[in-house]
Amino acid sequence: MIVVMKPEAPAEEIDRLSAEFREMGLTPEKIVGKHKTVVGLVGETAEMDALQLQDLSPWIEQVLRVEKPYKRVSKEYRHGEPSEVVVPTPNGPVTFSAFAPLVVVAGPCSVENETMIVETARRVKAAGAKFLRGGAFKPRTSPYAFQGHGESALELLQAAKDATGLGIITEVMDAADLEKICEVTDIVQVGARNMQNFSLLKKVGAQDKPVLLKRGMSATIDEWLMAAEYILAAGNPNVILCERGIRTFDNQYARNTLDLAVIPVLRSLTHLPIMIDPSHGTGKSEYVPSMAMAAIAAGTDSLMIEVHPNPSKALSDGPQSLTPERFDRLMQELSIIGNAVNRWEANPVPVLA
Structure with a gap:
């Protein structure tokens, strides 16, 4: 009630x-x-x-x-008001909310080495990103695929943070790693494969860093919101929901089906901020710009876009990663849509080359 x-x-x-x-x-x-x-x-x-x-x-x-099975997550719980997740970063606080300018998160799927992650951080910051994403611990479908460099990659994320002041988002796979991840990251990511790892959700809910909760690969919206309820029920109200594409019957042309209809649906059901990941959602870099622009037009609060200095040599998810040069152009393109819907930071619209 x-x-x-x-x-x-x-x-x-x-x-x-x-x-x-x-x-x-x-x-x-x-x-x-x-x-x-x-x-x-x-x-x-x-x-x-x-x-x-x-x-x-x-x-x-x-x-x-509150009639919904998810109580704290429901829109009624805040009497219809969208919530704000305010994240302190070295460059100042960043707000994720329907009330705030769009937040862009960018970076590689995996942290590979210090030169690569620091240079990528500098490039995405210069283009306008507020957060660097980078995987230290990587859940992979194949046990033989690159699993991330683990704890040593956290040191490299810290180096990128020190060099740029960007906030850091990285994924937690095991509750045993949560404390050391929280020493570096500003937002803890729970990935699609762990969306219903309820033990992990309780652990991330018991700590005070904001949580990015990605939708499971085959999860319904209600299942996703109930997973978020676990985090809020454990005491952490600062949750951002991330749509990253779901599995449907056709994966011949795109890695997943990016569900942009989820934006208005979530707006009607929950007060939590919304992020769209068009990189995982499509799996192909050439589709990312269109889906990113469509997501802004549909009302997303944030975007997560994979950027790698040399996608053809990336240790994971190269085909869906943009080069820094393409990301620069994309940010200019996004600013036009963002300004049109009044969700872009107050800057003049750049002239496209």
């Missing part, structure tokens, strides 16, 4: 009500929005009378039931 307070409700009254809810055996969670304060009630509320709860205070505007 959620308790919507009147805009002028005093903080003391909200605290008093929260204490009363705790005495009822509920867990109250205060959510301060741009226009109203909402108190989410977690616990056994099925038998509770909403009208009786509303009588507890004249400062209560409305009491509503």
Whole structure:
């Protein structure tokens, strides 16, 4: 259930009500929005009378039931207001939200060596990216494929961070690695293959770094949102949902089917920010620009794009990676769409060469 307070409700009254809810055996969670304060009630509320709860205070505007199986993730839980995930980085805080400018995340699938990752970081930053993505631990379908350099790659990500001030996103595969990953990364990524690793979700939910949750390869939207609920239920409200393509019956022409319809669907169901990954979503670099532009037009809050200095020699996912030069041009193209929908950072539209 959620308790919507009147805009002028005093903080003391909200605290008093929260204490009363705790005495009822509920867990109250205060959510301060741009226009109203909402108190989410977690616990056994099925038998509770909403009208009786509303009588507890004249400062209560409305009491509503959340009918969805995912409670904290649901749009109703924040009374329809999109949430903001604010991530501190050396270059300053970056906000992922429907209220904020589009955030671009870019970098290679895997961290290969220091020269490569630092130079790539410099290039994507110069083009306008706010975060560097790079895999240290890589889940691969084949046990013989490159699995990432592991802990040593985290040191290389730190070197790229020191050189550029970019925020870092990297994936956690094993809860045993979470602490050392959190020493370097600014956002912890849970990949598609681990979307329903509920033990791992609880662990990343118990730490305070924001979490990027990728949709599973065959996951329904409800399954994806329930996975996000695990993270929020463990105490971490800072979750970004990333669509990276799903498996359908036709993979002859593209690696996956990029589900851009998920953007308006998620907007109707959840308050969480949305990211689109057109690189994994298509698997082919020539398709990435079109899908990136379409994602902005559809209303995404963020993009994740793979960039590698020499895709033909990449140790993983080379065919879907853009060169730095192509990424430069893409950012110019994206700025035109971004400015048209008022989601681009306040800069003049560059002239395309």
